[in-house]
Amino acid sequence: MNDTIRSIATIMSDLDGILLFPHVNMDGDALGSASALCLALRSLGKKAYVMISEPVPKNLDFLECGCCITDDSILEDVQLSLQLDCNGLRRIPGRETAWERGRLKGCIDHHATTSKDIRYDFTRIEPKSAATGEIIYRLIKDLGAEITLDIANCIFAAITTDTGNFQHTNTTSRSHEIVGHLYKVEGFNSKVISALIYDRRSKEALMLESAVLGSLDFYADGKLAVGKVTQALLEEYGCTMDEAEGIIQRIMSIDGVEAGCLFKESANNVRASLRGRTYANMEKAAAKFGGGGHVLAAGCSFNLPIEEAEKLLIPELIEAVS
């Protein structure tokens, strides 16, 4: 049921009028994969667009590449609707009508969980690929298109973001091999792309992070570290909650910390992001409060003031690290 990349290239070679669908809350892999493929298809003389329904995140603005549209009326005939880095209608909300226009439907993804609500004409799902961008790189080669500088930048962004800059366990030999090829593209400069993605944090976000990290609480001989992003802090630094991104990773960089917890207070509830380093079972701790996730990365929510949530959760986390 999984088609080969070569057979997908053969199918796509005969098609024109292609709409590409990255997932909602687009990230570097979703948008990078979509724009890379869009540019490659255009270089082969085809009409192709990336269909989106939300603004491109600021740190990914360079991946737009003139590919994105929010109105699909620009295409008269849609011969293919292709989902990228996701599958199922739930991942492309607000774009269902555009999606249905494709005479053929396809999906290229690296997420293991698959939705059954779309009947695809072809799929390529590779859970072992660190990024959908790795599949797209090979597809572009099989399509016979050139890896231009813009395409190289998109593929690099896809891989570096989904591998946490080559640090996550999903990184493979092939991730590095493909990136090695990108360096051979004239003008390619990974430093420039990394700086665009990673080095454009607001002053305010850094100040917020400093405030949270400067007042961590430690438990169980330093094996558990707990931070809090309160509404009061967000207001003080003029930040929104999405600017708290990355704080939990910083907590996990502390020597001896086996489990990290970051409470995020919103208007209605408190969400706890939980991370384990090696053995602390965060999924189990989160499950006690109706949350879930993976063993080393989980989360749960409380309809309680933050202090009450702490009283409930921290004893469970202390148990998890002991």
Add this chain to the structure above:
Amino acid sequence: MNDTIRSIATIMSDLDGILLFPHVNMDGDALGSASALCLALRSLGKKAYVMISEPVPKNLDFLECGCCITDDSILEDVQLSLQLDCNGLRRIPGRETAWERGRLKGCIDHHATTSKDIRYDFTRIEPKSAATGEIIYRLIKDLGAEITLDIANCIFAAITTDTGNFQHTNTTSRSHEIVGHLYKVEGFNSKVISALIYDRRSKEALMLESAVLGSLDFYADGKLAVGKVTQALLEEYGCTMDEAEGIIQRIMSIDGVEAGCLFKESANNVRASLRGRTYANMEKAAAKFGGGGHVLAAGCSFNLPIEEAEKLLIPELIEAVS
């Protein structure tokens, strides 16, 4: 004058009793390269040691691999003294006597500036290699030794640290290709090695960083950011100055910051670390106060109180970003 890796492998194949010399203030590339080669030589039945004269840094302790000695009397006959990731006697202080024991002298390095105070029997200097570990990887292959898990870990550490986790501009296609090969070694897990290197910062160091970042001064519409690590702060957080490592990189991650300056106050003087993002000439600014470096990374010192040093340096930096 630069020998081929193959010819060096041929020379080394006939030798036994080999002392390897990483540079003083050893880093991941120096120690990783030395231990990797030492293990490979031992696997070929040779006696080999890494000669050091300082403690192995805590975050690199896993690179020791039973290779390091501080007393070279363990070797009766030293047929080769080999410098790694450095050249010249100045880079191996306190080990000159051990160095002189080698009947042959060699050097494998990737630094472009070469010292003339040693007459080497062979050298391999590759300024275009991101890490000496890349040269050592190829040498080990040419020696016919197997890339074991320990060797893979050492080579990975060498490359990831010298490329700033594949983000610096020195990273090349070959850096990624070699790392891609390491992933094929049974049991290799880059995440584990990255965590050992990067995720063992002390609580105190993180608190210090938060305090410094939380009180940055901005000038020139936010294009210049200035931080201070004072003796008072070090005392307050119980840190030494080496724990301020990394703060300047954090400053440079702020959106709109074109130049960053971190004042480091010691008992005798004040040192300013300077970084530029794209155009701000830090070398020129540093040179005005007797310092130096590269265009985008430089430094200078002042025998003045920190406030006086600021008064002198900041106007120059404002000019550099304007």
